Amino acid sequence: MKKYEHLVQKLQLRIEQGDLPPGSRLPSIRALSQQYQLSKNTIIRALTELENLKQLQVKDRQGFFVSAQLKNSPPLKPRKVTMGATAFSVLGSANQPGNLALGSAYPDSRWPTVSWYYQQLAKTARRWALESSRRRSHYSTPPGDPRLRKTLAGHLNSTSIACNSEDIVITQGGQEAVSLCLRAVAEVGDTIAVESPCYYGTLQCIEALGLKVIELPSDPILGTNLDALESALERWPIKAVLTNPSFNNPLGFNLDLSTRKRLIGLANRWDIALIEDDVFAELSYNQQRPTPLKALDTEQRVLHCGSFSKTMDVDIRLGWVLPGRYYDKINYYKFVTNIACPAITQQAVSELLIGRRYRRHLAQVSRIYSERVDMLTEDVRRFWPKETMFIKPQGGILQWFNLPERVASDQLFQQALTAGIGISPGNLFCADNRFNHHIRLCYAHYTQSNEQITAIATLGEMMDRF
Numbered sequence: 001m002k003k004y005e006h007l008v009q010k011l012q013l014r015i016e017q018g019d020l021p022p023g024s025r026l027p028s029i030r031a032l033s034q035q036y037q038l039s040k041n042t043i044i045r046a047l048t049e050l051e052n053l054k055q056l057q058v059k060d061r062q063g064f065f066v067s068a069q070l071k072n073s074p075p076l077k078p079r080k081v082t083m084g085a086t087a088f089s090v091l092g093s094a095n096q097p098g099n100l101a102l103g104s105a106y107p108d109s110r111w112p113t114v115s116w117y118y119q120q121l122a123k124t125a126r127r128w129a130l131e132s133s134r135r136r137s138h139y140s141t142p143p144g145d146p147r148l149r150k151t152l153a154g155h156l157n158s159t160s161i162a163c164n165s166e167d168i169v170i171t172q173g174g175q176e177a178v179s180l181c182l183r184a185v186a187e188v189g190d191t192i193a194v195e196s197p198c199y200y201g202t203l204q205c206i207e208a209l210g211l212k213v214i215e216l217p218s219d220p221i222l223g224t225n226l227d228a229l230e231s232a233l234e235r236w237p238i239k240a241v242l243t244n245p246s247f248n249n250p251l252g253f254n255l256d257l258s259t260r261k262r263l264i265g266l267a268n269r270w271d272i273a274l275i276e277d278d279v280f281a282e283l284s285y286n287q288q289r290p291t292p293l294k295a296l297d298t299e300q301r302v303l304h305c306g307s308f309s310k311t312m313d314v315d316i317r318l319g320w321v322l323p324g325r326y327y328d329k330i331n332y333y334k335f336v337t338n339i340a341c342p343a344i345t346q347q348a349v350s351e352l353l354i355g356r357r358y359r360r361h362l363a364q365v366s367r368i369y370s371e372r373v374d375m376l377t378e379d380v381r382r383f384w385p386k387e388t389m390f391i392k393p394q395g396g397i398l399q400w401f402n403l404p405e406r407v408a409s410d411q412l413f414q415q416a417l418t419a420g421i422g423i424s425p426g427n428l429f430c431a432d433n434r435f436n437h438h439i440r441l442c443y444a445h446y447t448q449s450n451e452q453i454t455a456i457a458t459l460g461e462m463m464d465r466f
Contacts, residue, residue: 003038007046010036015055015066022402023221023391026056026064057221060258065221076232078191078214081207081431083200099417100455101442103424105249107397108368108444109313113352113361117312121348128344140343142334144170144320148346151353152320158359159282160295161304167322169330170341174279174307174319178242179205180337181303181321184329185273186211186239193232193241195224197400197429197438199249202242202277213431214238220391220400223253226262233270240273246281246290247396250429250440254290254394264296272301273326279307279319280396282362285370290395300324308349310397311362318345369397369444376443379453383460397444403437406466410436415462421455 014020027035032043047064050056056064143149149165156163171177178201186192188210194202196215206213214232217225224243232238243263245255255263267274276293284290294304303326307319318341323330352358373392376399380388389402403409409425416423426435446452 004042004045004049007036007038007042008049011046011050012055020066022066022389024066025062026066028063057219059222060256062256067219067221076214076216076228076235078212078236079431081203081211081213083204083207083428083431099420099422100451101422102446102452102455103422103439103441105310105398105442106314106444107310107312108365109315111361111365113357113364114313116357117316117348117352120351121344124344124348139340140346141340142169142331144168144341145343145346145350148350148353151350155353155358156322159289160291161322162295163322167324167327169321169323169327169334170346171305171319171321171334172338172341173309173317174277174305175201175205176334176337177305177307177319177321178202178275178277179209180330180333181273181275181305181323181326182206182209182211182240182242183333184303184323184326185275190239191236193229193238195243195248195251197250197426197435199244199277200424200428202244203429203431206242215431218248218251218253220251220253223248223251223255223259224263226259226266229263230266233266233272238270238272240275241267242275242277243293244277244280245293246278247283247393247398249280249396249398250400250424252391252393252396252398252400257291260291260293260296264293264302267301268299274302276302276304278304279310280398281306282311283366283369283397284395285366286394287363287366294322294324297324303330311365312352316345316349318349366395372443372446373399375448376441376446376456379448379456383457385460385463388463397442399441399443401439401441403439403463404466405437407463408436408466409439411466412439412459412462416459419455419458419462421458423459 029040029043033040047056051058055067057067058064148170149168152168153163153165171180182192182205189212191212191214192206193214193216195218198215214236216228229241245260247254274293278292281289281292292304294302302324304322305319308316321330377392385404387404390399393399410427413423413425424440426438427433429435
């Protein structure tokens with residue numbers, strides 16, 4: 001047996017035993033050469049062989065990573081979406097007294113900046129109450145409060161997005177932003193391409209609007225399979241790609257810059273819209289916001305959606321769209337949907353964005369969330385079956401788990417619910433039942449309290465009984 005083949009076997013054994021878990025980065029070629037006393041060419045040949053076997057994946061300028069296998073990719077053809085009532089059960093269980101919500105994507109709102117925001121909101125309300133006899137009530141009609149749009153443009157321009165306040169439409173949260181975008185780019189019966197697995201709220205929007213979906217197989221490390229997208233574009237009349245490229249929900253991946261550029265290139269070539277759901281982008285653990293697709297868009301075809309619901313508090317219910325060439329349609333659909341967003345909320349958020357308060361808040365919560373995902377990972381490794389696979393996300397508040405194939409997550413969801421534990425079963429995130437051995441958890445509130453550790457241990461015991 002040749003030297004590189006011996007090394008392939010050694011690395012495969014380390015992967016199988018969990019010494020190199022899915023998503024972990026291998027040491028550099030130089031370090032491996034020193035560790036195994038082999039030439040760099042031998043190391044490269046062994047790594048290339050493992051890549052050919054789909055056990056390793058390469059990220060530009062970052063090196064080799066252990067693959068996380070996602071099985072049962074859907075056939076690349078348009079299909080109708082039929083979602084059940086489980087999504088409502090997941091959200092409803094989170095609001096039941098005594099339940100521990102581990103599955104719903106709720107950020108922690110116990111931060112000084114969130115308290116400051118609500119104090120500002122109360123001050124505005126008191127001022128309005130005192131001025132009620134003199135103040136003329138009116139709708140804050142689309143595209144939204146001018147002051148908020150100006151301060152929001154300033155905040156976005158401090159990142160890598162270049163925009164003017166006139167480019168922004170304020171919405172009632174990120175979900176409305178995505179829904180408006182779908183209405184603007186497609187009609188009943190049209191086809192939208194999405195990542196698979198895909199956030200269930202997106203699938204519900206597509207279902208409600210009478211659209212069809214093509215589910216693109218996606219990977220927790222490399223993200224959206226653009227080869228599959230290109231193949232689908234050659235066969236089907238796709239109207240738009242709806243993507244969550246930064247700290248994806250539910251997989252957690254962050255598309256690298258070269259993949260983002262290729263996605264923009266495909267959209268330009270096929271003349272389709274790109275709906276960019278970017279609600280988690282500002283929760284980056286390295287304090288560097290990923291380059292949004294909107295910043296790479298030279299043809300105004302990207303509809304960029306953002307929100308304060310994941311970075312501050314879900315009750316704020318305020319988001320935005322940078323619609324590009326679809327501005328007039330978005331503005332019109334916003335008006336006929338609900339006329340306006342609350343002016344009092346918009347004014348309070350505009351105060352939040354003045355100065356560096358909000359950016360300091362983002363830095364604080366991102367650092368804490370990075371620590372909390374480590375806490376959850378520690379307890380999962382301790383209590384769950386050893387076959388469980390997962391990737392540590394580099395931003396956001398969500399983590400995707402690949403459970404042993406004997407574990408049916410739909411049944412696990414029901415069993416956990418009876419024990420007062422909320423999780424999100426994998427089948428929520430597709431148009432069929434391909435992810436019944438997966439679950440999504442939210443670690444935004446995970447502090448290793450006794451109650452939380454007990455819940456993770458209980459879930460592990462339930463899995464062992466399958």
